[in-house]
Amino acid sequence: MGTILDYMDWRGDLSFRQSEFNEVDNLILAMLSYVELDGIVPGVGKNAFVTVEQAAQRYFEEHTAEEIRAEISFTHLSPFVLRKMGECRRFKNAKLSKYVNQIDERLQKQFSALHIELDDKSIYVAFRGTDDTIIGWQEDFNMSFMTVPSQTAAVDYLKATLRTFGKKYRVGGHSKGGNLAVYAAVMSSKHVRSKIREIYNNDGPGFTKAFVAMPEYEEILPRIYSFVPESSVIGMLLEHREERKIVASAETGIMQHDGLTWQVLGNHFEYKTERTRESVLLDETLKSWLSGLDASQRESCINSLFSVLSANGDETLTDIANGGIKSLGAIMKSITTMDEKTKSIISELIRMLRKEYGKEVVTPIIEKLVPKRGGVSRKSRWGENKNGPDNGEKS
Template sequence: MGNILNYLDWRGDLTFEQSPFNEVDNLILACFSYLDLDEMAEVKNGNTLSVEELFAAFSRREMKKDLKAESAFLQNTPVLLEKMACSERFRKCTVGGFVNEILFSQAQQFAAVTIGLDDGTTYISFRGTDDTIVGWKEDFNLSNGVVPSHRKALEYLETHGTYIQSMLRIGGHSKGGNLAMYTAMQCSDILQEKLLSVYDNDGPGFPGGFFSPGRVESVLPKVTRIIPEASVIGMLLSHQKDPRIVASTQKGILQHDAFTWEVMGPSFIEKESLTRRAAASDRSLHKWIDHMDEKQREHLIGELFSVLEATGADTISQIQEGGLKSLAAMVRQLDKLEPQSKAMVQELITGLFGSWLELLPLPELDKKRFLP
């Protein structure tokens, strides 16, 4: 057993003719969009490079140094590129159409890239969010309906998908999975006919009734939704498709990192259901968020993340690494909230961080507060 990096070691010598495109290839290309290609003019404005040419240019610019201070998730992306460039399966695939637009006024970021595959199809990959607290907050905020990233993603698909002659696959991880679902449901009929498949890799959902039934019915057969067994982000709000549940080498909410999903051969290792703790977290999230209007959801999300941000951590994993110190900071901020918000956020914290909390030597008061 391994992950998508191991998959490239094991099966990278197989062309798409020898072994057709599969769900693991999808996750590789979904994660590919996390690469920092901002300085790579060769893959912008109509320019393209093969994956092996991109890796050579990427290495020359020593962009790996820029990523060393990033999260563990982002540190894996240059390794992913290198393994793809050394593989028969991906090295000649073409990369282009890279965009990365940061919308400061709306606190939104949109990035996407187009990859032409040797099987004659094209995969459009929408970038998601990493394991930063800011990134998780953006995922939660997607629950409030259409945001600028949705409009940018639809514009990207309409622009690039129209002139691409091949059949299309679209997908993404986290926010990217949500964007893939949105564009598939909202794009023109002509583009929908060109869609071979849509991949939502642990992306958040949408408010109930967000899409018209006709659109859902036409696109749903093409959708593959994949979540880890302790999914949090991928269980937010309503989804039109039941998920495939896969194993991860991580615990709890850290399973959102797609590099931890377990692979065997051309497939993920599947699980029958969510973990007990993830199911409890899902119930807590739906109990509060699903029954709120936009302003109420926005307020609750703001209160929840004020508690997480009080730790001073940048990432979810740093919160957990902080142990009792992180918990103490969270409790102090929690006690500043209004009684109703405090009750809701406390239950959400228990659902989200239950696996971590159970491992801590909690004081008796905090045991009663957070653990059943």
């Protein structure tokens, strides 16, 4: 077993003509999209490209390894994916082009994408996802009641860039990027959709019930490949109709969202048969919470939820983890006016973070978040089962 970095050590000497594109290659290209390549990769409308090897060289001329490691987010190590790609035969001559990176704080829009042409002449269109910023996760939740600006941008991007005939196109991404790939494929014209052979959603959120009932979604459904880790949160949001394969991770809890922790065996992921109890319970709680709300109520409740998570001034989930008792204490204090369903959501999110914090920190807070019922506390009802009620799921 290993990660996508190990995969490039094992199979990096094989061209795509020797060993065809696979699901691990998909994740590598999706994670590449997190690297800030402004000024390195040519933009849309320019008939030019740089190779992965050239992009890696230029990037590391401007950034040191120490600087990269000092960053704090789920995706801060993605430049090392770029560097490893630039060192192996399989990826180093891939052509990078049509890079776009749009940030509009007023519209709460974060959109980035690029084309990656492999040596078999196929093109992977990679959409960037969200990192572990609280505002980024809120954007994922916002998809439950609105079309977010990055989704519209993704449709426009495919319309502007999928112009070459005779090419094999794949579209994909990680986290929000996976959602954008599916959304853009569905909402594009039939002419554009016909050019897309495969669509990859790596732990990205789903869609509204109305969206997955669209005939255009039905049309592309056989082309969607979807992967989630055992403890998936983001990848379980909203509605999915495609089959989702469950991937093993070297991490626990919410940290499994990081694609660099996903486990690889040969040319495929290591699979698990079931998601963890935490993931299942949070999924059920979220669906129950959202199902009884209209769009305006969802917006109000989601805003409240994320204002609570940032109560200590934390900007990322990593900040909450590093803040320990102080961060969790601020969350506990700020939820006193929340309704019971919102409290339940927060308690399950914290429960999934428990493995990062340690039981001694989180358990007392969960006990205060979830009151005793019928004289029996949640903890005692669950007995020694640290992960929640036995609902048939295996860890």
